[in-house]
Amino acid sequence: MKKKISILYIIFLISLIIFYNNQLINRVDANNKKESVNLLVINSYHQGHYWESFVIEGLEKKLKENSNFDVNIKIEYLDFRNRNDEAYQKSFKEMLENKYPKGSIDILCSVNDEAYNFIKDNTVEESSVFYNLPTIFCGVDKKSEAVEDEIHINLNDTYNLIQLILELIPKVENLNLIVEDSGYGSAVFEEVVKFINYYSNQNIDITYIKGDYIEEIISQLIGQNYIPNSVNIVAGEFQYKESGIFLKPEDTIKFIQEYNSSPIFSNDQTYLKAGIVGGCVDTGQEHGEQAADLIIKIINKEDILDTYANSNVITKSYIDYKGLYKYGIDPTRVDNDMIVFNKKIYEPMWSEGTKKVALSILAIILLSIFIMVKRVIKIKRKYSMEQQLQKRKEDRENLKSDFIVNLSHELRTPINIIVNTTKVIKIKLREDRVDKESIEEKLDIINNNSYRLLKISNNIIDITNSESGLFKLVEKNENIVSVVEEAFISSLEFSKLKNIEMIFDTSDEEIITGIDKIQMQRVMLNLLSNAIKYTNKGGSILVTVKELSDEVEIIVKDNGIGIPESKINEIFHRFYQVDYSINRVNEGSGIGLCIVKDIVEYHNGRIVVNSKVGKGSEFKIYLPIKILNIDIELNSDFSYDISTIARVEMSDVNK
Ligand code: ADP
Numbered sequence: 001m002k003k004k005i006s007i008l009y010i011i012f013l014i015s016l017i018i019f020y021n022n023q024l025i026n027r028v029d030a031n032n033k034k035e036s037v038n039l040l041v042i043n044s045y046h047q048g049h050y051w052e053s054f055v056i057e058g059l060e061k062k063l064k065e066n067s068n069f070d071v072n073i074k075i076e077y078l079d080f081r082n083r084n085d086e087a088y089q090k091s092f093k094e095m096l097e098n099k100y101p102k103g104s105i106d107i108l109c110s111v112n113d114e115a116y117n118f119i120k121d122n123t124v125e126e127s128s129v130f131y132n133l134p135t136i137f138c139g140v141d142k143k144s145e146a147v148e149d150e151i152h153i154n155l156n157d158t159y160n161l162i163q164l165i166l167e168l169i170p171k172v173e174n175l176n177l178i179v180e181d182s183g184y185g186s187a188v189f190e191e192v193v194k195f196i197n198y199y200s201n202q203n204i205d206i207t208y209i210k211g212d213y214i215e216e217i218i219s220q221l222i223g224q225n226y227i228p229n230s231v232n233i234v235a236g237e238f239q240y241k242e243s244g245i246f247l248k249p250e251d252t253i254k255f256i257q258e259y260n261s262s263p264i265f266s267n268d269q270t271y272l273k274a275g276i277v278g279g280c281v282d283t284g285q286e287h288g289e290q291a292a293d294l295i296i297k298i299i300n301k302e303d304i305l306d307t308y309a310n311s312n313v314i315t316k317s318y319i320d321y322k323g324l325y326k327y328g329i330d331p332t333r334v335d336n337d338m339i340v341f342n343k344k345i346y347e348p349m350w351s352e353g354t355k356k357v358a359l360s361i362l363a364i365i366l367l368s369i370f371i372m373v374k375r376v377i378k379i380k381r382k383y384s385m386e387q388q389l390q391k392r393k394e395d396r397e398n399l400k401s402d403f404i405v406n407l408s409h410e411l412r413t414p415i416n417i418i419v420n421t422t423k424v425i426k427i428k429l430r431e432d433r434v435d436k437e438s439i440e441e442k443l444d445i446i447n448n449n450s451y452r453l454l455k456i457s458n459n460i461i462d463i464t465n466s467e468s469g470l471f472k473l474v475e476k477n478e479n480i481v482s483v484v485e486e487a488f489i490s491s492l493e494f495s496k497l498k499n500i501e502m503i504f505d506t507s508d509e510e511i512i513t514g515i516d517k518i519q520m521q522r523v524m525l526n527l528l529s530n531a532i533k534y535t536n537k538g539g540s541i542l543v544t545v546k547e548l549s550d551e552v553e554i555i556v557k558d559n560g561i562g563i564p565e566s567k568i569n570e571i572f573h574r575f576y577q578v579d580y581s582i583n584r585v586n587e588g589s590g591i592g593l594c595i596v597k598d599i600v601e602y603h604n605g606r607i608v609v610n611s612k613v614g615k616g617s618e619f620k621i622y623l624p625i626k627i628l629n630i631d632i633e634l635n636s637d638f639s640y641d642i643s644t645i646a647r648v649e650m651s652d653v654n655k
Contacts, residue, residue, distance in 0.1 A: 035068070035069035035070070035299070036069060036070040036071070036072060037069055037070070037071045037072070037106045037107065037295075037299055038071075038072045038074065038104060038105050038106050038107075039063075039071050039072065039073050039074065039105075039106065039107045039108075039109060039295060040074050040075075040076065040096075040100060040105045040107070040108050040109070040130075041056065041059070041073060041074065041075045041076070041109045041110075041111060042075075042076050042077075042078060042096075042108070042109070042110050042111070042115040042118060042119060043056075043075060043076070043077045043078065043110075043111045043112070043115060044078050044080050044110075044111060044112035044113060044114035044115040044116075044139075045077065045078075045079065045080070045081065045111075045112065046077050046079045046081075046082070047075075047077055048246070049237060049246075050237065050249065050269065050270035050284075051139070051268065051269055051270055051284045052111050052112065052139070052284065053284070054269060054283060054284025054285050054287075054288065055111050055138055055139065055284040055285070055287050055288040055291070056073075056075065056111075056288060057284070057285055057288060058283075058284060058285035058286060058287060058288025058289040058290075058291075058292065059073070059109075059288035059289070059291055059292045059295075060073060060288075061285070061288070061289065061292075062288065062289040062292030062293065062296075063292045063295065063296070066292075066296055069299060071295065071299075074100070074105075076096060078092060078114055078115050078118060080114040080182075081182070081212060081239075084114060089118060089121075089122070092118070093118075093122045096129075096130075097128070097129045100129065100130075101129060102129040105129075105130065105133065106133070106134075106299075107133060107134050107135070107136065107295055107298060107299075108123070108130055108133050108134070108135040108136070109135070109136040109137075109138065109291060109295070110135070110136070110137050110138065110140075111138045111139050112138070112139040112140065112183070112184065113139070113140050113182070113183030113184060113187070114182070114183060116137045116140045117183075119135060119137075123135070134298045136291050136294050136295060136298075138287050138288070138291050139184075139284075139287060157267040157280045157281065157282050157315045158188055158191035158192060158195060158267055158280075159191070159195045159198075160267075160280035160315045160317065161233065161265060161266075161267040161279060161280040162192065162195045162196060163280075164265070164278060164279075164280055164317050164338070165231055165233075165265055166202075167333055167335070168277075168278070168319075168324075168329050168330075168333050168334070169229070169231060169263070169329060171229050172202075172204060172229050172230070172231050173202075173203075173204060173205065173227065173228065173229040173230065174204065174205045174206075174207060174227040174229065174230040174231070175192065175196070175204060175205070175206045175207065175230070175231055175232075175233060176207045176209055176221075176224070176230060176231070176232045176233065176260065176262065177189055177192055177206055177207065177208050177209060177210075177233050177235075178209045178217055178221075178232055178233065178234045178235070178256060179208075179209070179210055179233075179234070179235045179236050180210075180211070180212055180235070180236025180237060180238060181210050181211055181212045182212075182236060184235065184236055185210060185235060185236050186210075188233075188235045188236075188267070189206075189208055189210075192206060192233065193206060205227070207224065207227075209221065211238070212238065212239055213238060213239050213240065213241040214238040214239070214240060214241075214247055214252065214255055215240070215241045216241075217238060217255070217256070218255060218259055221256065221259035221260050222259055224260070227262075230260075230262040231262055231263055231264075231265060232256060232260060232262050232263065232264040232265070233264075233265050233266060233267075234252065234253070234256060234264055234265075234266045234268065234271055234276070235266060235267060235268045236268065237249075237252075237270060238252055248274075249270045249271050249274035249275075250274045250275055252271070252274075253271065253274050253275035253276060254275065257275070262327075263277040263323065263326075263327040263329070264276045264277060265277060265278055265279050266279040266281075267279055267280050267281060267315075268281070269281045269282075269283050269284055272318055273318075273320075273341060273342075276320065276323070277319070277320050277323035277324070277326075277327060277329070278317065278318055278319040278320060278323065278338075279317070279318055280315050280316070280317050280318075281315065281316060281317075281318060282314065282315045282316075286314070316339055317335075317337070317338040317339065318338070318339045318340075318341060319334055319338050319339070319340045319341070320340075320341060320342045321340050321341065321342045321343035321347060321349075322342045322343075323342070325352065328352070330351050331349040331350060331351060332349065332350070332351055334349055399573070407456070410452075410456055410652075411453065411456065413449075413452075414449035414450070414452040414453050415449075415453070417445060417446075417449045418445075418446050418449050418450065421442045421445050421446050421449075422446065424442060425439060425442050425443075448647070448651055449651070451647045451648045451651035452651035452652055454648050454651075455648045455649060455651050455652065458648065459592065459595060462595050462598075463594060463595060463598075466595065466598045471598065471602065473515075473516040473519060473599075473602050473603065474516050474518075475514045475515060475516050475628060476514065476515070476516075476517065476628070477512050477513070477514050477627060477628050478512070478513065478514075478515050478517050478520075479510045479511065479512055480511050480512075480513055480515060480520070480545065480552055480554075480623070481506050481508060481509060481510055481511050481545050482510075483515065483517055483520050483521060483524070484504075484506075484520075484524055484543065484545050484554055485504060485506075485545075486521065486642050487521045487524035487525050487528065487642065487646070488502070488504045488524070488528065488543050490525070490642050490643055490645075490646035491525060491528040491529070491532065491646060491650060494529070494532055494646075494650040494653045495528075495532050495541065497653065498532060498535070498536075498537045498538075498539075498653075499537050499538050500532060500535055500537070500538070500539050500540060500541055501538075501539070501540035501541070502540070502541050502543075503540065503541070503542045503543070504543045504544075505542065505543070505544045505545075506544065506545040506546070507544075507545070507546045507547060508545070508546075508547050511545065511547050511552050511625065512625075512627065513552060513623065513624075513625045513626055513627070514626045514627060514628035515603060515623065516599075516602075516603070518645065519599045519602075520599070520603070521642060521645055522595075522599065522645060522649060523596050523599050523600060523621070524543075524554075524556075525645060525646055525649035525650065526592045526593070526595070526596050526649055527556040527596065527619050528541070528543070528556060528649075528650075529592070529649050529650050529652070529653055530592065530593070531556055531557075531558040531560065531617070532650070532653050533652070533653055534558065534560040534561050534617070535558045535559065535560030535561070535616070536560060536561070539558060539559050539560055539616075540558070540559055541556065541557070541558045542555070542556075542557045542558075543555065543556050543557075544557075547625070548622075550624060550625055551605075551622050551623060551624050551625055552622070552623050552625055553620060553621070553622055554620070554621040554623070555618060555619070555620050555621075556618070556619045557616065557617070557618040557619075558616050558617055558618075559615065559616035560616050560617060561613070561614070562611045562612045562613040562614055562615050562616055562617055563609070563611040563613070563617055564613055565611075565613075568609055568611060571593050571609070572593050572594055572596075572597045572607075573594060600621055600623070603623050603624075604623075604624050605621060605622050605623035605624060606621075606622050607619060607620065607621050607622075608620045608622070
């Protein structure tokens with residue numbers, strides 16, 4: 001196979017030796033008036049061989065870019081690894097001469113040593129159809145009398161490869177040279193031997209592992225004793241013995257790795273990124289492009305000596321980042337001009353030790369940041385909690401003072417009424433203007449306002465008891481439907497005052513559950529008194545009772561003024577009233593719903609509210625249905641009947 005930088009120099013020398021003259025036939029296409037030139041490329045290998053394919057790729061690309069003339073590229077494969085004896089070469093020559101009669105080919109090009117030898121041996125006679133044709137040679141590895149090694153040493157990929165290996169692995173003791181059995185293979189071997197001596201004064205053994213078949217290579221690897229500090233160099237392509245199929249480059253590398261654990265390097269582009277640790281590679285494409293440049297110059301009848309002087313294909317070193325760590329190679333030995341692949345942008349070229357130290361430092365920094373962030377969050381949380389508590393405290397204080405203002409107003413109104421009414425009665429008695437009807441009316445006023453005072457004081461007592469945990473339920477199995485209905489009926493006389501339509505609806509006549517009847521009646525009356533209070537004259541209130549699977553649902557729904565969305569969650573708070581203004585329409589202390597919620601929750605139930613301003617409100621109570629085993633005797637200090645409770649709870653409904 002292939003190349004060597006030196007080949008380009010050979011190309012030119014040979015081109016000059018064989019020379020090109022004015023024999024170029026000017027074929028002009030009748031349509032586009034472009035000159036067309038026929039180029040015959042003879043490839044030493046078969047179609048699909050990697051490096052040679054890269055050469056053709058570069059050649060075609062460069063020639064296509066040149067729009068002044070068309071170059072018809074014809075490729076013939078010598079396929080020397082199949083057969084390469086004299087008889088075969090003779091028949092190959094005959095085939096070419098029959099296929100391409102004199103004058104049909106303008107320029108010859110060979111890729112690799114075997115094709116170079118073929119052209120050199122078969123075109124020198126005048127009788128040859130290819131006699132005197134300008135000829136370009138690519139990828140010739142075998143030394144030629146035309147090559148001055150010393151001149152080209154710095155451009156040589158094998159030299160650079162040895163340099164690379166010794167830079168990365170300075171203690172190397174053995175080189176396994178795994179090469180195909182070809183001119184290319186033996187050229188690499190010769191160069192390795194030469195450059196090892198030239199470059200290093202170390203005692204490095206070279207083991208020559210040669211073969212066309214992978215099986216031959218494996219058997220030589222198996223036969224080898226373990227050698228420490230060994231490096232493998234692979235070059236050329238290998239076949240399976242039985243099928244003759246060529247291995248994919250990755251498969252060749254896998255086989256070698258299976259039988260030898262040393263790092264693999266190569267100067268063969270075929271193996272780049274196929275699993276090797278690194279290599280020095282001059283690409284086939286670049287060789288092809290330089291050959292194309294020469295062809296163009298030949299067609300243009302330019303002096304190619306200048307090109308010869310300037311020609312060089314740059315060898316580049318490639319390193320697999322992951323391979324470095326796999327084989328314990330110190331990444332700091334990698335030079336800046338080496339191309340590192342398989343490396344993420346954030347991955348550093350640090351030694352394993354440095355990496356560990358850096359990772360530990362990074363971990364400590366991250367941990368410190370984490371701890372600091374946690375602390376800051378904790379402090380912030382504490383601060384915001386303190387702020388919240390402070391705000392709550394302030395809100396509570398505000399609510400309390402609002403409550404006191406409101407409460408004194410609440411107390412003052414009935415007290416004033418009682419005092420004034422009493423005065424009126426007294427005056428009437430003194431003046432002997434006693435009229436039974438008016439006295440009764442005045443006494444009713446005093447009575448009602450006394451109930452208002454009683455409601456306020458009851459609420460204050462209940463809320464204080466509830467806060468200090470003294471509030472106790474006296475539960476009994478009751479028909480909740482009739483409890484709700486009784487409260488509903490006793491509210492009717494108050495709803496009439498505002499001409500409000502009252503509807504009671506139930507799915508069941510009887511739902512028995514353990515409740516504190518008096519407290520539940522207070523709950524109902526409280527909700528009903530609110531509904532009446534906050535529903536305009538002529539409105540309507542609907543009360544429903546319904547048995548659900550394991551609970552009872554009680555709804556008090558009105559079409560009154562409604563509650564703003566932002567206030568809905570507040571109305572159950574102690575002392576809270578949506579409207580604190582002095583001119584507010586309804587009386588009330590803002591404690592009722594707080595007690596309602598407490599009582600419902602003491603029954604293990606819950607209360608939900610839906611409301612829309614201007615549309616009305618809906619209070620839903622859910623109580624678990626539970627049957628008590630022992631009926632507890634009613635043991636209440638106050639033995640009100642429902643109408644008394646109603647009078648108390650409804651005492652603040654205005655006419
Ligand atoms: P109050 O004694 O002031 O009525 P509550 O605790 O019973 O106190 O109610 C708290 C506040 O909730 C009331 O001031 C009122 O603004 C609002 N509210 C309660 N029920 C209704 C309702 N059915 N419609 C509109 N607003 C209501």
